[in-house]
Amino acid sequence: GFNNNRLASLDGERLPEGLVWLIAAGNRIEALPNIARLKHVRKLMLSHNRLTCEALAPVAGIEDLEMVRVAANRLESFPPELLRHPRMSWVAVGGNPFAEACMERRLAAGPPSIDFAEIALGEVLGSGAGATVYSAQWRGQAVAVKLWDGERFSDGTARGEWAANRVAGPPGHPP
Structure with missing residues (x-):
């Protein structure tokens, strides 16, 4: 490359x-x-x-x-x-001006934040492109949690990925 x-x-x-x-x-x-x-x-x-x-x-x-x-x-x-x-x-x-503008609009009306202290991380489910995904428990529910290894990676930035996941909302609940 x-x-x-x-x-x-x-x-x-x-x-x-x-x-x-x-x-x-x-x-x-x-x-x-x-x-x-x-x-x-x-x-x-x-x-x-x-x-x-x-x-x-x-x-x-x-x-x-x-x-x-x-x-x-x-x-x-x-x-x-x-x-x-x-x-x-x-x-x-992610991380391009058009994607950032769209993300900011959606975040303004997006779902509430989750306190990380309420999450109990479990085993590693997988990793790649700058992040690791864990099984976890949140308020008695089984969830998956993605933690980024750095700020920049092949699909954009950690902030952009975080925002995209936040905008998407919880499973089964369209934004």
């Missing part, structure tokens, strides 16, 4: 055509010239860069694309072409 290399641009002409994963998170990427040339990329990870909606739009031309992580960029909106991509199954956009 090309993580954390201070790259400002990622030119598809300079990369192998048969590439299947392209990981270039934590750079300064503002442009993706010729990116659609990489037809076989299935996983594209560009979180923590400087991409705008206009710079990201050509990614929709990548035929085999299934996952795109563009958390913590400068997206004021998300390219609709990418949402309609026939193979897309995972999109991470």
Whole structure:
């Protein structure tokens, strides 16, 4: 991958055509010239860069694309072409201006906070992408609790993930 290399641009002409994963998170990427040339990329990870909606739009031309992580960029909106991509199954956009604005609106009317002292953590259920999930008890109910290992990770920020979970509300109770 090309993580954390201070790259400002990622030119598809300079990369192998048969590439299947392209990981270039934590750079300064503002442009993706010729990116659609990489037809076989299935996983594209560009979180923590400087991409705008206009710079990201050509990614929709990548035929085999299934996952795109563009958390913590400068997206004021998300390219609709990418949402309609026939193979897309995972999109991470937390920490972008449009996602932050939406989150703040929902948090203003969201469910109440829970006092962490009321939670009894149990065994680890799983971990990945910067967090660990535990079984737990809260007020006599079995729940799952997600604890983040740091502030930044591939899907955005710990605060963004926390807010997204808070906005979603408790299981069985739509916001």
